[in-house]
Amino acid sequence: MDFLVVPLAFSKINCVLTSEEVEEVRIILTKRGSSALIGKLVSKEEEIGVFKTSKPTENKSSKWSFERGKQKIEGEILLFKDDSLWHRYQDEIKSKDINRSIFAGLSSNLPSITKDPLILKASSGFFRIGKFCYGGRINRV
Numbered sequence: 336m337d338f339l340v341v342p343l344a345f346s347k348i349n350c351v352l353t354s355e356e357v358e359e360v361r362i363i364l365t366k367r368g369s370s371a372l373i374g375k376l377v378s379k380e381e382e383i384g385v386f387k388t389s390k391p392t393e394n395k396s397s398k399w400s401f402e403r404g405k406q407k408i409e410g411e412i413l414l415f416k417d418d419s420l421w422h423r424y425q426d427e428i429k430s431k432d433i434n435r436s437i438f439a440g441l442s443s444n445l446p447s448i449t450k451d452p453l454i455l456k457a458s459s460g461f462f463r464i465g466k467f468c469y470g471g472r473i474n475r476v
Contacts, residue, residue, distance in 0.1 A: 348372065351465040352436065360457035362386050364468075376401060378454050388412060391423060399438045403448050410440030415461070435461045 350364040350372065357378075364374035364386070371387040384403030391397045397412035414421045415435040421428045442459035449455070 348467075350374070350468040352462040352468070353465065354457035354460065354462055355435075356460040357453045357457035360454055362462060364388065371400075376454075378451060378457075383449065383451075383454060399441070401441065401445075401448070406448050408440070408444040408448070410438060410444070413437040413439055434464050436464060437461055 346367040348365060348367050352362040352364075354360040359379045361377050362374060363377060364372040366373040368387075371389045373385070373387050376383045376386045384401055387400045387402075389398045397414065398409060399412050400407060400409040413436065414430075414433045415437070416428045416432045417434065419428060421430065421433050437460070438458065442455060445455055445458050
């Protein structure tokens, strides 16, 4: 019996999103998978769990997911340029100019996973998209 072995293809990246509420809480995306950017949610340099983001498709908005052990929560990503909401049906804001995000549903679902007040506070506000990210995508170096 022959088996086809296909290695999982991940590209290394370094995209950091920093909470505007609590600077010590960050999302560090380090791998690009076939349908998601993959990384971790960290607080004070301690890994809290696996965090993934996916880009919008023709039928779906950008999504996020967070996993810790067997627990998983997910929601939609709202993207902004400064204080203006970006969406694919407008033409005023270019996707490359997106610099902030809100992870809708994260703050309301995280208490089932952690009671850490810093993480809960951070999850309820904006995350600043780092300079090595490109409007929800990754800058190619």
